[in-house]
Amino acid sequence: MTEATNSGAVTSPAKRGRGEKSSPTIYDIARLAGVNPSTVSRALSKPGRVSAKTQKIIEDAAEQLNYQVNPFARALPTGRTQTIGLIVADITNPTFFDIIRGAETTGSARDYTLVLAESAESPETELIAARRMLGTVDGLILASPAWTTKRSGLWLRTSR
Incomplete structure (x- = not known):
């Protein structure tokens, strides 16, 4: 699991801040894929709203980071947890x-x-x-x- 930092270096989300593990976010995926977080959000929540090429780049970055959707975070805007x-x-x-x-x-x-x-x-x-x-x-x-x-x-x- 890796991510690009401001300096261009790649680090693992597990090594962020005081050695605490944290799950990758759409911001991590966006940095790795070289797109905006809003593009990642659209690609993950409503496939087809971004180009097929961008979708693939985002999905590959999400897989590389072992990204898992947080159902409670997804429920915030709608109030539905599925x-x-x-x-x-x-x-x-x-x-x-x-x-x-x-x-x-x-x-x-x-x-x-x-x-x-x-x-x-x-x-x-x-x-x-x-x-x-x-x-x-x-x-x-x-x-x-x-x-x-x-x-x-x-x-x-x-x-x-």
């Missing part, structure tokens, strides 16, 4: 296999990632998992055979 949360009561219960597989298959087909949690049939654990997920997922699926009106009210108060 993730769906699924909470199941008992991950070892075969009843939930099809639910998990169906959620994964359906989500994957729409470019969503599934985040899975198990409540161990505990309403408290279920609520904790839901609270942890609510701020980071676009939607939440609860697969619980023990759903009650009382629990529904608790969830409604929690989600506000």
